[in-house]
Amino acid sequence: SQEAMSSAAISGALPFVIVIMLSIMSPNYLQPLWSSQIGNAIIIGCLTWMAMGGFVMRKMIQLDI
Numbered sequence: 001s002q003e004a005m006s007s008a009a010i011s012g013a014l015p016f017v018i019v020i021m022l023s024i025m026s027p028n029y030l031q032p033l034w035s036s037q038i039g040n041a042i043i044i045g046c047l048t049w050m051a052m053g054g055f056v057m058r059k060m061i062q063l064d065i
Helices: 002-025 031-035 037-061
Strands: none
Touching: 002 037, 031 037
């Protein structure tokens, strides 16, 4: 159970870590995501799918004892 929770935490945090690292290393690379309407729509879509994936992972990890 702990292995599944650790794996879910790493999988959930990885996209945010990558965005932070890209913002530090190459700030102009992600600029279209923050400044355009299409980029904002992509961010909202990605956050929605991330939330749904987190919910599914949480349901899969829960054990009924």
